[in-house]
Structures are given as structure tokens and as C-alpha cells.
Amino acid sequence: MVRIMVVDDHAVVRSGLVLLLDGKHGMQVVGEAADGDEAIRKGEELRPDVVLMDLSMPNGKDGLTATSELKKRLPDTSVLILTMHDDDEYLFRAIKAGASGYLLKSAPHEELLAAIRNIADGNAYLYPTATKKLMGDYLEKLKHGDHSGAYDSLTAREKEIMAKVAQGYSNKEIAELLQISVKTVETHKSNLMEKLGIRTKPDLVKFALKKGLLTYE
Known part of the structure; x- marks a missing residue:
């Protein structure tokens, strides 16, 4: 009922x-x-x-x-x-x-x-x-480079890895920091870029900057 x-x-x-x-x-x-x-x-x-x-x-x-x-x-x-x-x-x-x-x-x-x-x-x-x-x-926003909605679909780990990539860490460094394999980092990186519709690292950095993710420890 x-x-x-x-x-x-x-x-x-x-x-x-x-x-x-x-x-x-x-x-x-x-x-x-x-x-x-x-x-x-x-x-x-x-x-x-x-x-x-x-x-x-x-x-x-x-x-x-x-x-x-x-x-x-x-x-x-x-x-x-x-x-x-x-x-x-x-x-x-x-x-x-x-x-x-x-x-x-x-x-x-x-x-x-x-x-x-x-x-x-x-x-x-x-x-x-x-x-x-x-x-x-949604399609109009993607056409003009607005990936904000897609960002919400990322997992916590994908957001974490995206921030590290944008901050300039290599896949190996990210793997060591997060205590996971390089292969896992590469998989997460590929998945998050596909979800966001982003193809290049410079575009990823621009997006991370907009989201306020470029903070350094």
C-alpha cells in the first residue's frame, strides 16, 4: 500500500x-x-x-x-x-x-x-x-562547455582523482597518495573524463578551477 x-x-x-x-x-x-x-x-x-x-x-x-x-x-x-x-x-x-x-x-x-x-x-x-x-x-549546456550537471554524477573517488590530476600529480603519484594501483587511477580518470565530456587535460584543469578544486596542501 x-x-x-x-x-x-x-x-x-x-x-x-x-x-x-x-x-x-x-x-x-x-x-x-x-x-x-x-x-x-x-x-x-x-x-x-x-x-x-x-x-x-x-x-x-x-x-x-x-x-x-x-x-x-x-x-x-x-x-x-x-x-x-x-x-x-x-x-x-x-x-x-x-x-x-x-x-x-x-x-x-x-x-x-x-x-x-x-x-x-x-x-x-x-x-x-x-x-x-x-x-x-542538458545537451545545450554540454555544447557550450557547461559540465556542471555531469559533475554531480561523479563518484567521490573520481572527484578526488580529478582534483589531483588538475593539481599536476602524475598517475603514479596519485596511486601512491591514495594507496591504489596505477591501473585503478587510469580507469577512474578515463571514466570521469567520459562522464564530463572532457577530452584534454587543459580542459580538465579549467573545469576543476571553476569548481574550486585547485587547492593545494
């Missing part, structure tokens, strides 16, 4: 969602909230699996602020943004805040149910045109 909390400042919208979801499709609505502050308070109390979160709520914290706060306090709870805003900026900010999904209120009921099931299983869900927007934005 997927335990759901519905957050929306419109009582009619909340009632409609409760009617659609509660006790059906393997789902149970365990709570409702009319603003971000109430969502955070009830979220900590009820600990739902999924929160359906509106963005625009005039009283208290808005949906983005509430999402960010809930994810800090309840990292195992997934947040699905349910909004009328078909807007790139809101989409990107919602993902940055920690939302697992973004769906328009105009979506069919079947799509809402699918979105809830997806994020309850630990996956992400974006409506189709949102996926295209994200991919387009």
Missing part, C-alpha cells in the same frame, strides 16, 4: 485527489495539507511514501520550499509536483529541490497513477515534454 499525502491550497482539488486515490489502486491517502508549513509538519508526523505537492500556495511556504525542507527531513519520502505550471524554470527548480517527479494537473488520471507508482518504487517521473526540455537543456 502506497501511503500518500496531498498538499494543495484548494480544498476542492484535495477532495478530488482523495476521492480518486484513497483505498484504490493499492494507495491510501494518510493526510492533507493546505500550505507548505502544514505539509512539513504533517509530513514529519505521518511519514508518507509519496507527497503530491502543489507549487503555488499563497499562505505559508510554497511548494518548492516545502519540497526542499521535506527532503532534508524525510529523505525516504518521494515528492511528486502536481501543478498547472508548464514552465521550464519551475521544472528545473523542482528537480533541484529534490522532487522525484513533475506532472501537470491537466494530465489524465492514468498518468497520475503511473507517476505515483513510479516514484513510490524509487524512480523518477516527468511528463513527456518535460523530459525533452531537460534533455535539450
